[in-house]
Amino acid sequence: xxxxxxxxATKKSNTIKLKFDTSWTYAPAPESKSAATxxxxxxxxxxxxxxxxxxxxxxxxxxxxxxEKLSEVADANAADVDKAVKAATNAYEKSWKKMPAKxxxxxxxxxxxxxxxxxxxxxxxxxxxxxxxxxESRDFDVPTAANHFFYxxxxxxxxxxxxxxxTTEPLGVAAQIIPWNFPLLMAAWKIAPAIATGNTVVxxxxxxxxxxxxxxxxxxxxxxxxxxxxxxxTGAGATGAAMVNHPDVNKIxxxxxxxxxxxxxxxxxxxxKKATLExxxxxxxxxxxxxxIDQAVEGVINGIFFNQGHVCCAGSRLYVQxxxxxxxxxxxxxxxxxxxxxxxxxxxxxxxxxxxxSQLDIINKYIxxxxxxxxxxxxxxCRLPSKGFFCRPTLxxxxxxSNRIAQEEIFGPVLAILTFRTEDEVIEKANNSPYxxxxxxxxxxxxxxxxxxxxxxxxxxxANTFNKFDPTSPFGGYKESxxxxxxxxxxxxxxxxxxx
Amino acid sequence: xxxxxxxxxxPDFARTPHIDQVGVEERASRFTKRSIKNESKENGLKLVxxxxxxxxxxxxxxxxxVKQLCYKAIHPHDALPDIPTVAAICVYPTMVKVAxxxxxxxxxxxxxxxxxxxxxxAPKDIKIxxxxxxxxxxxxxxxxxxSRGKFHAGEYNFVFDEIAAIKEACGNARLKxxxxxxxxxxxxxxxxxxxxxxxxxxxxxxxxTGKIQPAATMPVTLVMLEAIRDFxxxxxxxxxxxxxxxxxxxxxxxxxxxxxxxxxxxxWLTNEWFRFGASSLANDVLMQMVKLKTGQxxxxxxxxxx
Numbered sequence: 118x119x120x121x122x123x124x125x126a127t128k129k130s131n132t133i134k135l136k137f138d139t140s141w142t143y144a145p146a147p148e149s150k151s152a153a154t155x156x157x158x159x160x161x162x163x164x165x166x167x168x169x170x171x172x173x174x175x176x177x178x179x180x181x182x183x184x185e186k187l188s189e190v191a192d193a194n195a196a197d198v199d200k201a202v203k204a205a206t207n208a209y210e211k212s213w214k215k216m217p218a219k220x221x222x223x224x225x226x227x228x229x230x231x232x233x234x235x236x237x238x239x240x241x242x243x244x245x246x247x248x249x250x251x252x253e254s255r256d257f258d259v260p261t262a263a264n265h266f267f268y269x270x271x272x273x274x275x276x277x278x279x280x281x282x283x284t285t286e287p288l289g290v291a292a293q294i295i296p297w298n299f300p301l302l303m304a305a306w307k308i309a310p311a312i313a314t315g316n317t318v319v320x321x322x323x324x325x326x327x328x329x330x331x332x333x334x335x336x337x338x339x340x341x342x343x344x345x346x347x348x349x350x351t352g353a354g355a356t357g358a359a360m361v362n363h364p365d366v367n368k369i370x371x372x373x374x375x376x377x378x379x380x381x382x383x384x385x386x387x388x389x390k391k392a393t394l395e396x397x398x399x400x401x402x403x404x405x406x407x408x409x410i411d412q413a414v415e416g417v418i419n420g421i422f423f424n425q426g427h428v429c430c431a432g433s434r435l436y437v438q439x440x441x442x443x444x445x446x447x448x449x450x451x452x453x454x455x456x457x458x459x460x461x462x463x464x465x466x467x468x469x470x471x472x473x474x475s476q477l478d479i480i481n482k483y484i485x486x487x488x489x490x491x492x493x494x495x496x497x498x499c500r501l502p503s504k505g506f507f508c509r510p511t512l513x514x515x516x517x518x519s520n521r522i523a524q525e526e527i528f529g530p531v532l533a534i535l536t537f538r539t540e541d542e543v544i545e546k547a548n549n550s551p552y553x554x555x556x557x558x559x560x561x562x563x564x565x566x567x568x569x570x571x572x573x574x575x576x577x578x579x580a581n582t583f584n585k586f587d588p589t590s591p592f593g594g595y596k597e598s599x600x601x602x603x604x605x606x607x608x609x610x611x612x613x614x615x616x617x
Numbered sequence: 618x619x620x621x622x623x624x625x626x627x628p629d630f631a632r633t634p635h636i637d638q639v640g641v642e643e644r645a646s647r648f649t650k651r652s653i654k655n656e657s658k659e660n661g662l663k664l665v666x667x668x669x670x671x672x673x674x675x676x677x678x679x680x681x682x683v684k685q686l687c688y689k690a691i692h693p694h695d696a697l698p699d700i701p702t703v704a705a706i707c708v709y710p711t712m713v714k715v716a717x718x719x720x721x722x723x724x725x726x727x728x729x730x731x732x733x734x735x736x737x738x739a740p741k742d743i744k745i746x747x748x749x750x751x752x753x754x755x756x757x758x759x760x761x762x763x764s765r766g767k768f769h770a771g772e773y774n775f776v777f778d779e780i781a782a783i784k785e786a787c788g789n790a791r792l793k794x795x796x797x798x799x800x801x802x803x804x805x806x807x808x809x810x811x812x813x814x815x816x817x818x819x820x821x822x823x824x825x826t827g828k829i830q831p832a833a834t835m836p837v838t839l840v841m842l843e844a845i846r847d848f849x850x851x852x853x854x855x856x857x858x859x860x861x862x863x864x865x866x867x868x869x870x871x872x873x874x875x876x877x878x879x880x881x882x883x884x885w886l887t888n889e890w891f892r893f894g895a896s897s898l899a900n901d902v903l904m905q906m907v908k909l910k911t912g913q914x915x916x917x918x919x920x921x922x923x
Contacts, residue, residue, distance in 0.1 A: 135884070409636050412636070581640065
C-alpha cells in the first residue's frame with residue numbers, strides 16, 4: 118500500500134531558497150509570571166465557597182511547556198457532584214429563578230468587568246496551564262471570554278425580544294463540561310448564556326487545564342453572585358459521568374471529543390435532559406485558483422496552527438485547486454519557517470506547547486500514520502525546547518481522501534493537503550466526512566462563495582478568512598460534530614423552554 | 618529560423634494576482650505584535666539607520682542645505698561612536714553634483730529623483746534626458762516615478778516601455794521605481810504596478826514620492842514584498858524595496874524590518890536590498906540608540922536638525 122515517493126522535478130525552485138534563519142533575531146520577550154497568583158492547592162467551588170472534596174483526593178496540574186507542577190486541584194467524586202448539583206438546585210429555586218432579569222444582568226456585567234480588570238493575570242495563567250502562546254491568550258482567549266459575558270448580560274432582560282410572542286422559561290440546573298483547548302473561553306461560552314437565561318450551573322473544567330476556571334470562580338465570588346448559581350468543580354471523566362447521570366440535572370452542555378459525546382447521548386437517551394454537544398471536526402479549507410493566494414496561505418496557516426491546532430474547527434484538510442497547488446505549497450513551506458515555536462510565555466511565540474503528553478502521543482501517532490500511508494511530510498526546521506511537549510508545525514502533501522490523516526481529527530499542528538479540479542468535486546470531497554463543524558472558502562469571486570457556502574454541510578463557513586469568532590455569532594456543528602448552537606441569539610435557545 | 622527569446626516572458630499584466638485587502642491588513646498588523654527588545658532592538662536600530670535614504674526634495678533646496686544633509690549622512694550623531702552611516706542621500710538632479718562632492722568617499726550613495734518627479738507628467742524623451750543628466754552628474758541611484766495616468770488608463774505596455782527606457786538610460790546606476798501607491802487606489806493595482814516595474818527592469822520598487830498621502834504603509838509594503846518574493850522565485854532575480862514617506866518613528870521602522878525578515882528573510886536585511894525613504898526617522902533612531910545606551914531619553918535638542 119506504500120506509495121512510492123516521487124522526487125520533486127523542479128530543480129530550479131530547489132536552488133532558489135529564502136533564508137529565514139536570519140542574523141537579526143528576536144531577543145527573548147517573556148511575560149512576567151509574577152503578575153499572576155496561583156495557589157498551591159484548590160478546593161471545589163460549591164455554593165459560593167471553597168469546599169474540601171469529599172473524595173479527599175487531589176491531582177496535579179502541570180505546565181506543559183516545562184512539565185513542572187503548577188498546583189493541585191480537587192478530584193470531585195459522585196458525592197461532590199451531588200453536593201454541587203444540590204447547591205445549584207437550591208440557588209435556582211430560592212433566588213436565581215425569581216430574581217428580576219435586569220438584576221441578573223447586573224451580576225453578569227460585573228463578572229465581565231472584573232475579568233477585564235484581571236485580564237493580564239488570566240492570560241498568564243491560561244498560558245502557563247495550557248501551553249498556548251501568551252499572544253493568543255492575551256489577544257484572543259481572555260478578551261473574547263469577557264465579551265461573551267458582556268453580550269449575554271445584555272440579553273438577560275430582553276428575552277421577550279429575542280423570541281417575540283413567546284414566553285421563556287429557564288430549564289433549571291445545567292451541567293457543563295468543557296475541554297482543555299480554550300479553558301476560560303469555553304467556561305464563558307457555557308456559563309454566560311446559562312445564567313443570563315435564569316439557569317444555575319455546575320461546571321467542570323478539563324483535567325489538564327483547571328486553573329483559569331478556578332480563577333473565574335474567584336471572580337464570581339468577588340462579583341458577589343448569589344451562592345450556588347455557579348459551581349465550579351474539577352475532576353476527570355468519572356466526575357463528568359456523575360454530572361451527566363445526576364437525576365436533578367436538567368441540561369447537559371458538553372464540548373469535547375465525539376467519542377465522549379456519544380457516551381453522553383447514550384446516557385441521557387431515556388431521560389428528559391436536554392443537551393448541546395459541540396464535538397470534533399475535520400474542517401475543509403478550500404483554495405480556488407482565483408483566490409488571493411498570499412492571503413489564503415495566511416488564512417490556512419492561521420486555520421491549522423492557531424492554538425497548536427487544538428481547535429475543533431481547525432482547518433485541518435486543505436483542498437487546493439491543482440493549478441495553484443505547487444505555488445500554495447511552496448508558500449506554506451516558507452511561511453512555516455517564520456513561525457516561532459517555543460516558550461508559550463514569550464510574547465513572540467506563535468506556536469506554544471502541546472497541551473499534554475497524551476495529546477502529543479496522539480499527534481505523533483498520526484504523523485507516523487501519515488508517513489506510513491505514503492503521504493509526504495514537511496516540517497519546519499525550528500528547534501524545539503528540550504523539556505515540555507512540543508511538536509513542529511507539519512504539512513502532509515500527496516494526501517488521498519482515503520488516508521486516515523484526511524479523515525480523522527488529529528487535534529494538533531498537522532495539515533493534510535489534497536488537490537481538486539472542479540467545484541462539484543471539492544464540495545463532494547469536503548462534505549465526505551463524518552464531521553461538519555466548519556469550513557473555509559478562498560476565492561475572489563463572490564458568486565462562487567455563495568454557491569459553495571450553500572452546499573457545504575458545516576455549521577460555520579468562513580469566506581476569505583478563518584477562525585473568526587464573535588459572541589454575536591452562533592457556532593455549532595452538523596453530523597458528528599454535534600448539535601445545538603452557542604453564541605448569538607441562537608445560543609440562548611438551548612437554555613430555555615419556549616411557551617406560548 | 619532563430620527567434621531571440623527573452624529570458625523572462627513578461628506576463629499579461631491585466632491578469633496579475635488578486636490581493637485581499639482585509640487579509641493583507643490583518644497580516645501586516647500581526648508583524649507589529651513582535652516584541653523587539655534589548656540586543657535585538659540595538660541591532661535593529663543600527664540596521665534601520667544604515668538603510669535610510671536621507672531625503673530632501675523641496676523647491677527651496679540649496680547647495681548649503683544639501684551639504685549640511687550630507688554631513689549628517691556621514692556623521693549621524695558624533696556623540697555615539699560605532700554607529701553606521703545612512704545608506705544614501707536622495708536629492709533632485711540639480712543637487713547631485715553638490716551631494717556627490719560632499720559625500721566624497723564615505724560610501725554613502727547619491728540617489729537622484731528623475732523623470733519629472735513627482736508627477737511624472739512629461740514626455741518620454743524629457744524623462745530620459747532628466748535621467749541621463751542625473752547619472753552624468755554622478756548619481757549612483759535613480760528614483761523614477763511611473764506614469765500613473767497611463768497606468769489607470771490601462772496602458773500597461775506604455776508604463777512598461779517607459780520604465781525599460783529609463784533603465785537603459787540609467788546605465789550602471791540602480792533604478793528605483795516609485796509606484797506612488799497613494800494614487801493607485803487598490804492593493805490589486807499596487808501588485809500590478811509592482812509586477813510591471815520588476816519585469817521592466819527595476820532594481821528597486823518604491824512606494825511613494827512623499828508628496829502624496831497616504832505614503833508608505835505596512836500593508837502596501839507587504840503587498841510589494843510579496844510581489845518581490847514571487848518574482849524572485851520566478852526569475853531568481855532579487856529586487857530591492859523602499860517604503861518612503863510616513864515612517865518617522867523607530868518602532869514603526871522596526872516593524873518594517875520584522876516584515877522584511879519574515880517575508881523575504883536574511884538576504885534582504887541589508888541596505889543593498891532594503892531602504893527607508895525618510896528624513897525625520899534618523900533622529901528618532903538616534904534618540905532610541907542613546908536611550909538604550911544611557912537608559913534615558915534625551916531632549917530632541919541634543920540631535921541635530923538638518
